[in-house]
Amino acid sequence: MDLDLLFFGRFSHNYHIKWNQHPVLVITAQPNQKLRALKAGAEDFISKPFEMAEVLVRVHNMLKIRLLNKELHSYNDVLEQRVRERTADLKEGYQETIFTMTRAAEHKDEDTGAHVQRISYYSRVLSEALGMDEEFIENIFFASPMHDIGKIGVPDHVLLKPSNFAPNEWEVMQEHAAMGAKILGNSKSPYLKMGAEIALNHHERWDGSGYPNGKKGEDIPISARIMCICDIYDALRSKRPYKPAFDHEKTVEIIINGDSRTQPEHFDPLILEAFKLNHQMFCDIFDEYEA
Ligand SMILES: [Fe+2]
Numbered sequence: 006m007d008l009d010l011l012f013f014g015r016f017s018h019n020y021h022i023k024w025n026q027h028p029v030l031v032i033t034a035q036p037n038q039k040l041r042a043l044k045a046g047a048e049d050f051i052s053k054p055f056e057m058a059e060v061l062v063r064v065h066n067m068l069k070i071r072l073l074n075k076e077l078h079s080y081n082d083v084l085e086q087r088v089r090e091r092t093a094d095l096k097e098g099y100q101e102t103i104f105t106m107t108r109a110a111e112h113k114d115e116d117t118g119a120h121v122q123r124i125s126y127y128s129r130v131l132s133e134a135l136g137m138d139e140e141f142i143e144n145i146f147f148a149s150p151m152h153d154i155g156k157i158g159v160p161d162h163v164l165l166k167p168s169n170f171a172p173n174e175w176e177v178m179q180e181h182a183a184m185g186a187k188i189l190g191n192s193k194s195p196y197l198k199m200g201a202e203i204a205l206n207h208h209e210r211w212d213g214s215g216y217p218n219g220k221k222g223e224d225i226p227i228s229a230r231i232m233c234i235c236d237i238y239d240a241l242r243s244k245r246p247y248k249p250a251f252d253h254e255k256t257v258e259i260i261i262n263g264d265s266r267t268q269p270e271h272f273d274p275l276i277l278e279a280f281k282l283n284h285q286m287f288c289d290i291f292d293e294y295e296a
């Protein structure tokens with residue numbers, strides 16, 4: 006029943022009228038009970054003695070309001086559902102765009118196929134260990150594969166050079182950071198926004214020895230500080246023109262204690278700590294997504 010009719014002769018002040026959200030019409034002969042009835046949740050009241058015609062009109066009106074309210078609620082539910090569906094479509098669209106752009110960058114640099122996939126998982130492991138919120142974790146998962154997208158703009162004779170770079174070539178190579186930020190910049194997508202931030206800063210180092218801007222410590226966005234250790238872990242595990250692929254143990258040893266290229270001072274100490282506690286998961290990810 007959509008409408009409850011209550012007839013109160015004596016209206017207890019402890020009584021709260023909430024009958025399954027149905028509207029309540031109070032009919033009373035006691036004027037001092039009217040206010041109390043309304044305060045307790047009644048929607049309307051009629052004084053005794055009453056005309057049946059008036060009661061019917063009031064009941065009719067309350068039912069009409071009730072019906073309109075119900076319609077409004079179900080319309081709101083439909084709208085909310087549509088917004089949820091549209092948001093999911095939009096997210097999917099962004100994610101597809103990211104995979105397409107990342108594939109375009111990989112096309113130039115054959116080594117990075119499985120690398121970018123692993124980077125997503127490593128950065129999620131560290132972000133979770135650091136207690137980052139869900140939104141950040143989702144963003145870094147989709148943003149981190151784009152870190153080297155700026156390599157699209159690096160000429161092949163530099164990008165694919167098997168030996169060490171000449172100083173001018175090294176300068177060109179370093180430009181991929183700013184180039185990536187430029188490609189991904191000015192987007193409304195949180196994935197692309199974080200992607201631009203990571204692209205620009207993923208070669209910065211905690212001690213200020215990185216590039217392109219020599220940023221130090223917390224001036225480097227946390228997304229890029231997380232990314233930095235993930236990228237180096239994966240580079241150490243992979244074969245490069247200047248080095249063989251190292252196993253997990255040797256890689257962890259280099260990250261924690263340093264070698265001629267990598268120093269523990271390059272990393273945010275908190276993130277390094279999170280890596281020390283979770284490095285086995287890095288090994289599992291590398292094994293699972295090995296090229
Ligand atoms: Fe890079």
Ligand SMILES: [Fe+2]
Pocket residue numbers: 120152153236
């Ligand atoms: Fe990388």
